[in-house]
Amino acid sequence: MADTAELKEREQKLQGMGASLLRKEDARFIRGQGTYIDDLTLPGMLFGAIVRSPFAHARITSIDKQKALACPGVVAVLTADDLKPVNLHWMPTAGGDVQAVLADKKVCFQYQEVAMVLATDRYAAYDGAALVEVGYEELPAITDPKQALAAGAPVIREDIADKKDVGHGPRTHPNHIFTWESGNKAAADAAFKSAAITVREEILNPRVHPCPLETCGCVASFNKATGYLTVYVTSQIPHLFRTVLAMLSGLAESKIRVVGGDIGGGFGNKVPIYPGYVVATVASIVTGVPIKWIESRIDNISTTGFARDYHGVGELAADKDGRIKGLRFSALADHGAFNSHVSASKLPAGLFSICTGSYAIPNAYCRVDAVYTNKAPGGVAYRCSLRVTEAVYLIERMMDVLAQKIGVDKAEIRRRNFVKAEQFPYTTSLGWTLDSGAYHAALDKVLTAVDYEGLRREQAAKRADPKCPTLMGIGISTFTEIVGAGPTKVCDILGIGLFDSCDIRVHPTGAVIARLGTMSQGQGHATTYSQIIATELGLPASDIVIEEGDTDKAPYGAGTWGSRSTPVAGAAAATAARKIKDKARKIAAHLLEVGEGDLEWEIDRFKVRGNPSQAKTMKEICLVSHTGNLPPGMEQGLNAVAYYDPPNLTFPFGAYLCVVDIDKFTGETKVRRFYALDDCGTRINPMVIEGQIHGGLTEAFAVALGQQLPFDESGNHLGNSLMDYFLPTAMETPHWETDHTVTPSPHHPIGAKGVAESPHVGGIPCFSNAVIDAFAHLGVTHMDMPHSSYRVWRKCQELGVNKRPGDA
């Protein structure tokens, strides 16, 4: 029998699951050798610049191209009228609506795409764009969704004003998109009627933007001779992107190749199909030369992929001890000018019904009303599954509101309502079956680690001291996430199920190429997938190459968003590897002349049970599988493809605690401590997980304390550059403390749940709860984000907490 040291050495050699293997991607990124879309130059390539509307709502009275066409280097100016002959001036959206590719007679949001100027270089294109003269007749704009449904409100979408339905049920107003509901309203109402305690709060998730470092862009290249179209694009969903291009262009899907390349961050911003991509592609098909289109930062923040803009109302009903009996949540969703919101066909409000959180709530009802406004369309899930941040923010805020109402500690109110460990799998009153969890243990571990009682004592002492210059707040968030979309019976986009896939090819030397339907944007897939396969196959991760994002190479999959890569494609990788291992076992049995049942697996080899010196390593089997010495009838090769349709989503969870000190006189919020315990089930690469948590917490910090896309009453965007939009750097970002528990998912092949979004989803309410807790003793139950110094300072002013002795 092999000794323990030898086993350990063999295991370490694999660098499989559980190892903090350094990310394979980073060698090229830290050398500046990543290849992004804008690094690409093809022969004869033209550059496209978009002419955008200065008005949020206006009729287009004229478009004069003459001066632009006279500009040196300008080749063409495309408008809606030029796309009409190919019927591509409008395009269908995933939400069941249509969206103007280039504005057709009317603009409905500021910076809307009106024309594209094609020129020999980027500078000429922008010079030309400045010379396109567009006549506008300004119309009154709506930027507040609460005004959208008023009688006599300006009709934003005249093109569909008469349509009774835009994909999701009857409409009640020309600016109404859909009303969606879930749960049992009568039961929830009854629970409220008989409840000892009820609380209600209006809670806003403001419009924000994921703002990835790399903006969106593409290079479309159509070869007229072969009829092949290649599109290099910043897309998180290359395969679905190709399908949509095939539907739009009429080209055979097999003649379209979509390539993702390296992507400089996505966070949802790179899921939608944007007009810029479509115009560039059409232009290339028409001209036969490659067309590059790259967004500027202002274009990116103002027009592509915003998030949230959910105007929520939360209500809880509880008994006198704070045990929740009923939940009613509603939200008014501002979808902007077109319903090009990313969503699965049957889930127009995404996964909002996860809003019962980590709690056993017997009666629940939720409802979302979506409306058009004169703001940019194309809402995305910013580092979350769609509408999960909004849902979790509501329930985690409302738990604090309830605790304050009945005077119970904010940790205790959670303990009293948690789903208990022995209740899993637990089906919520809104219909989700939470796969596994250990909420009490997670919270208790955090409270012990930070000395919660001590913190509360310190807070009480500071509150009692009128001379204390700061307000101390303690925020708790005990969230449950829902990731890994998803089971094809409930989740599809354009009719295509949200399964994922993995194609593994094992070479004679034991080196492996695995191709998956997902698309890394910085998540470290090349590292983590190789570790899953390494453990499953007993071959070293260093020799396993991962390829994604090139539709000519990878099998079909729904891409990377909603923390679905590990839960879905990771499962496909494990499943494909197990198929290979099954074949390898047959080969090993043949070589060792024993029955398959006589073999046992040990790290990297099959051993004969009871005769451990008789073994075949996976590496040996790899070579043999390419010879003639195989069991009778067996084909050569050691390859497998797996398509994985998840039986359920996965439900990672966590317990976070944040301590803030707010300067009463400046409103500045200092994050003293942030302790994040995450449970994402089986952990594949602890270092990658920690990196994801740091990133997600940083983006949560950004949203809670500074990010916002404000508009004035005319629809002018007032925060679309990095001068205004808060993107935290190492200067502002707090220190993070991370911890974990491990509660594997029972239905996932390796028990993994997904992790990248948890810190964002769970972090935002934790920061908000901390800031609001600092004011809780003054009767404050809610403050809307972002908690910028100015807004917090105004709260201090309003409450008079910053009066110095002697002030009037």
Added chain:
Amino acid sequence: MKVAFERTFALPATADQAWKLLEDLERVAMCMPGARITERRDARHFKGTVAVRFGPASLQFRGELEVLALEPESRTLRLRGTGTDATGGSAASLDLTAHIEPKDAASSTLAGRGEASLSGKAATFGARVADPVAQQVLQQFAANFAAELAARAPAAAAPSKPLNGLGLLWAVVLSWLRSLLGARRT
């Protein structure tokens, strides 16, 4: 975004003399810093340009000016201007009512009120300073108008200088400082 303004300026001329100048739209436009009329379509419709600089950002609005009312009895001028910036990303409009009131035998007052509206990048980046900039533009306009009246001579057509970014910025900062010192903030 919208900026409303209402200002009164003393003029070193009689109401009739001042009105005579105000009636001459091309001449009035020349008093407007950075503005020029490029085409007279008829007595009431003009085409023109306004150049403004905010630090590194230079905006050149092209647009139309329409005289809505020109009432000699009450010495009131009402006009509306609309324009878009040559870089395509901005638009602006202005509704203005100007009125001349006699004061004494040798002087009068010019009362102006109106609303300017900005859209696009001009609003995104200019919103912070739009109000003080508008005040400065009016101030400079009134000074030029008064000087024109005082000179009484037909001025030679000089090329319009763009609103000087640095000079304007300085004036804005000065006026902001004054407002800080002048009024105790509540």
